[in-house]
Amino acid sequence: MRKKNSNPTMKDVALEAGVALGTVSKVINGLPVGEEYRQKVESAIKKLNYQVNSYAQGLKANRTNTIALLVPNTINPFFGNLVNCITVALSKRHYHTLLCCTDYRQDLENKYIAMVKRKQVDGIIGLTYNPNLRVDENTPFVSIDRCLGPTIPCISSDNFAGGQIAAEKLASLGCRHVAFMRIGSSLTNEPNKRKSGFENGCMISGMTYENCLLEDGTSMEDFYRFLQEHYSGGKLAFDGIFCATDTTAYYILQCLRLLNVKVPEEVQVIGFDGVRILSEFGFVCSTIVQPVEDIAEMCVEMIHQENMSTKPPLICLPVHYEPGGTTRD
Amino acid sequence: MRKKNSNPTMKDVALEAGVALGTVSKVINGLPVGEEYRQKVESAIKKLNYQVNSYAQGLKANRTNTIALLVPNTINPFFGNLVNCITVALSKRHYHTLLCCTDYRQDLENKYIAMVKRKQVDGIIGLTYNPNLRVDENTPFVSIDRCLGPTIPCISSDNFAGGQIAAEKLASLGCRHVAFMRIGSSLTNEPNKRKSGFENGCMISGMTYENCLLEDGTSMEDFYRFLQEHYSGGKLAFDGIFCATDTTAYYILQCLRLLNVKVPEEVQVIGFDGVRILSEFGFVCSTIVQPVEDIAEMCVEMIHQENMSTKPPLICLPVHYEPGGTTRD
């Protein structure tokens, strides 16, 4: 006798329909079956409101159509957007998303990765920071913004190109001496290339530049100090600023207002990410827009192709510039 | 012979340790076992790098420690914050989060709810809009911001009180004739009470008010039109505006700038939600802050107590006012 609280099983359906267990299974899985049997089974399914138990299914098939998604959080608007796009992309391919917010904590990153071994998920898409992350060779893993090794695909924006585009854009808008400002990202991840790309672009364009690089954990107020140090006689030493993120750019814009430096008249500012104000208005600033939807699609594509013979270790997707009021274009 | 790709099972561990299957299970589950056996089993587990298969576990126990979280998206900063808080709260209680972004689509809302019957999840926390959502009586479901029936707990901010607080705050700051502005939320959900609370607060405070209620799908530009209609002779008809959300407030602030109406000198504006700019700076405007973390904790608490004899149908958590530069306080 079944527990009263338990849901109907295939056996119940078979009993109700007066057919064998295997027949029910075949109907469920769309395998060829006699039409009269199919009718009986289907009406029995409806009558009992039967649903397959995906744990039993997973136990047999060794897969659950679930992908774990590791991100620091969903509060940061860039992450929020990324999570949304990936979830939608996974859903399109009939995958479920197990969301894991790591809060930048290494222990949580490792804990969630251990989960995959318990077969909770078929694969992991991770935007992680843990320097000594231990991912199994044969664990389907796709990394975002950070290369973890030759066997693990990494999806990223073309950060180098983005930095270079920013520099060239500033140059074409008349800048001669510019600054690059960044906080955190002390790890060797892809977004660090924004700096290199920017420097390269400065060289190409014949601009001189200075860097203001704050360590992780530093207060952003050091940005203000830096700007103050390069401000004298009512004039800022730079005519252009490239910020590693739109968030940084937003802070810098506030600093410039305090210093009474006019944007974009006296100094032009370009950020990175393409974040929108409250997610639905314009850009925070002129910015290098990351192709978030393409990144999401590519991640899912790569996770999907688990048996790819040759996994490209690094895929950089093209970015583009969008004016947002903080440049003279 | 086992497939080479397969992970080690309890049987493998038992074989390796030279003990019986049941003994291994006991060690795993912390049941009393002879010390020497425990040693052997534990070293075998380490040697084989064994992990329990949670599908088999779920099949037996009929639970998976996974909760589905239904939200429209994670792009909206309020949702992003909510999702983050709920995920963290669930994680604290050893639940995993299956994230489902519905994009306000009824079919997806129903699809995800059907999922629970397949035993993919132990319960659902949902912020849904579907008017004819069909949730099973005995499906553990906690609703956010919308009452679905007497057997389904609903967690919400105290929206009525929030609206009233906003009115009283505007009154105490000198307002006499105010406006309430809202778009969407045509459904009978909890946030609609913001309007009633505001109206009540206006009565109490002796303020007169006007409503500008835009239907879902309308363009926000109608807000601008409304303001224009109440603007003449360089003066706005209102000295205070309460917006149903911070996002609306942000748009209204832009409109007021276009009309050259000074905030907060000529008109004071209060929003609702407590959303922060780029998630980490100040508030967008003076606002009624929702206790997002408390909402998250309460949702998890309610889902956790599945066998609660008396489920309170509606729980309203206290909100509070925070100045954000668009009021004279």
Add this chain to the structure above:
DNA sequence: TTGTATGCGTTATCAT
């Protein structure tokens, strides 16, 4: 084409 029987990995019951 349909039905039967076995196994997936774990837990729990019941002898030992």
Add this chain to the structure above:
DNA sequence: ATGATAACGCATACAA
């Protein structure tokens, strides 16, 4: 305390 065995619900190979 320990070990054998049945059962969870499904899929499938194999027999009818």
